[in-house]
Amino acid sequence: MARSYRMEKREQAMKEIRDRILQATIQLHDEKGPAFTTFADIAERAGVGQATVHRHFATTGDLVRNCGMHVWAEMRPPVPEDAEACFAGLHTREEKLARLIAETDAFYERGWQRLTLAARDSDMIPELDGFLRAVGAGIEALVREALSPPHPDPRAVGVVTTLVSLPVWKDLNRLEMAPSELAALKLRLLLCGIAAAEAA
Known part of the structure; x- marks a missing residue:
């Protein structure tokens, strides 16, 4: 039971970090454009390390695809x-x-x-x-x-x-x-x- 609870908490924390990264990326894309947004910019805006950004999204293309789903819903x-x-x-x-x-x-x-x-x-x-x-x-x-x-x-x-x-x-x-x-x-x-x- 305790192990299951810890796993759920960890998954929730990972989801929150991923969401923060996506929101930071969308904000930066709106300000600078996707091509001029760096992983360092995203990490700083999201309050995480660059390695964390790369763990969730390996490439700029991965970020654009995932942000695109949110942007599509908004637009x-x-x-x-x-x-x-x-x-x-x-x-x-x-x-x-x-x-x-x-x-x-x-x-x-x-x-x-x-x-x-x-x-x-x-x-x-x-x-x-x-x-x-x-x-x-x-x-x-x-x-x-x-x-x-x-x-x-x-x-x-x-x-x-x-x-x-x-x-x-x-x-x-x-x-x-x-x-x-x-x-x-x-x-x-x-x-x-x-x-x-x-x-x-």
């Missing part, structure tokens, strides 16, 4: 399996595109800083590329659903995906416009882009 990116439900009850193209704008705007508001740092560092940390591809797949699924039915023109999908991308979102948000005016501008841009793509 709540769109996922392909939810795309259809996102547009339930909407019938016109304008309604669907307005919902697409609202969904991508809300997502970027939650995660633009992390996405920017991940994109910057993805060439150095392959695990970030997988994270960004998953985010991209969710955005594209929303775009395809917004343009359906009928089966969306691939060129239109490409144009709309570009127009609702993070870089364009950041540039448009620098305009000194009221939120409603900006949303209306984005809708006009999407409609013009689709018309041009479908006419090409």
